[in-house]
Amino acid sequence: MDHFPIFVALAGRRVILSGGGGAALAKLRLLLKTTAHITVFSDDAAPEIKTWHANGKLRLIERPIEAGDAMCAVLAYAADEDDALDARTADLARADGAMVNIVDNLGDSQFITPAIVDRDPVTIAIGTEGAAPVLARAIKADLEERLPTSLGTLARIGKGFRTLANALPMGRARRDFWRDYYFRTGPAVVQDGEDAVQTTLKTTLQDHLARKSRVAHVSFVGAGPGDPELLTLKARKAIDEADVIIHDRLVAPEILELARREAEIVDAGKEGFGPSMAQETINALIAEHTQNGAQVVRLKSGDPTIFGRLDEEIETCEAHGLSYSIVPGITAASAAVAAIGQSFTRRGRNGSVRFLTGHDMRGFADHDWANLAQTGSVAAVYMGKKAARFVQGRLLMHGADRLTPVTLIENASRADQRIIPATLETLADVTAVSGPAVIFIGLAPREAADTLAEMPQEEFA
Structure with a gap:
């Protein structure tokens, strides 16, 4: 981020602009929405400016x-649409202490003016750091359609009520009140006029003042395989409402960005055969952070019910009398099998699929290798990179075909996803990857599978 987004207080402050043509008009139409004192310098100003x-x-x-004209100005716009004149304006304004924007000259500007959605006093600024103005305008148009014009009325009335709302305890109690007003009670009456909104606002406050403190709650939330677009709506809502988020190492940064800025983010990462936070410490963190009615999200990559140590953490909640809920997510294997264009089950080939872990608390995990070695068996191996040679040896020992298709999918669903086809014979040679990976035994990418002999397609009974 080269440009840090802020909102500058312009009420009663000076803003100057040099220029009188089309570029000047575009900036002035926006600036005239403010209460700044605007001064324009131009010996050939457009009729609208006059x-x-x-x-x-x-x-x-x-x-x-001229020199001194930008004295006490907070912002200055160079909009003469002439490189030499704009450079002169910028030099004079900077000398007088103003921050300068040169129209259509990102490199020499000290600030940029974003695309703006105006629902005064609600303002949404959209910037692309000059990279894609057309995209910024498209986003603006989309938001203009989505946000009702009444939003500004609700915000303006709510702004005048903030002192009274301070009767509620700081933190979640106040957030719950404002959420209730802006998304439920306020919109329901805004068409009836400002008096109706004022009355509803007071009634909503009294209702929240009479409520008991919210009971602490733990949500075990599946963050999915990494792609933020694969996050469920219920998971997104839980993240948005969380006071504390305790997350795994593999949760994508883009998903953590969805949390409120006030939320406490706790890294409870684990890594197989590497640095890890002990499960007992994670359990203690869950108990510690559920204080004063805090809403805690235990955010797990994939689905929390699959190799997520979920039972141990639920037992912690039960031991401390904490309510909890489980929000399922898309597990890595589901994203990975979609990436290779395959199905976990197929008529005439297999009527079941196994999800295996490559290692457990004792080391490499043992499984029913004789069953897994049978032709047509399909398995998804989690945390299997370091256990690949062990898995390979056990399957071959129990009679598996050396040419059994194997696929390793690294960073499933993410921008840096990689699909590595192999066979059981070459499995141990393809696991030198740095990202999290799922290994499929018995599945090849669809393109590779199409080159294999067609398997029988008998109907299951």
Whole structure:
């Protein structure tokens, strides 16, 4: 991020602009929405600028900008659409202490003006750091359609009520009140006028003042395989409402970005055969953070019910009398099998699939290798990179075909996803990858599978 987004207080402050053509008009139409004192320098100003001057909306000085003209200005716009004139304006304004924007010159500007969705006092700024203005305008148009015009009315009335709302305890109690007002009680009456909104706001506050403190709750939430678009709506809602998020190592940063800025984010990462937070410590963190009605999200990659040590953490909740819920997620194997264009089950080939872990607390995990070695068996091996040679040896020992198709999918669903086809014979040679990986035994990518002999397609009974 090269440009840090902020909102600058312009009420009663000076903003200057040099220019009188199309670029100047575009900036002024936006600036006139503010309560800044605007001064325009131009010896050839457009008629609209002269009209705004005549109506007292801005001050027009019909000459080029000079030294000292930007004194006490907080912002300065160079909009003459001439490189030499704009550079001169920028030098003079900087010398007077103003921050400068040169229209269509990102490199020499100290700030940029974003695309804006205006629901005063709600303002949404959209910036692309100059990389894609067309994209910014498209996002603006989409938000304009989605956000009702009444949103500004609700926000303006709510702004005047903030002091009264301070009667509620800081934190979740206040957030719950404002969420209730903005998304339920307020919109229901806004069409009836401001008096109705004011009355509803007072009633909503009294209702929340009478409520008991919210009971602490733990949500075990599946973050999915990594792609934020694969996060369920229920998971996203839980993340948004969380006071504390205790997350696994493999949870994607883009998903953690969905948390509120006020939420406490706790890294409880584990790594097979590597640095890890002990499960007992994680259990203690869950108990520790469920204080004063805190809503805790235990955020696990994939699905929390699959190799997620879920039972041990539920037992912690039960031991401390904590309520809990489970929000399922898309497990890595589901994303990985979709990536290779295959199905876990297929008529005439297999009517079941096994999810295996490559290692457990004692080391490499043992399984029913004789059954897994049979032709047509399909298994998804989690945490199997370091156990690959062990798995390979056990299957071959129990009679598995050396040419059994094997596929390793690294970083399933993410932008850096890799699909590595192999066979059981070469399995141990393809596991030198750095990211999390799922290994499929008995499945090849569809393109590779199409080159194999067609398997019988008998109907299951």
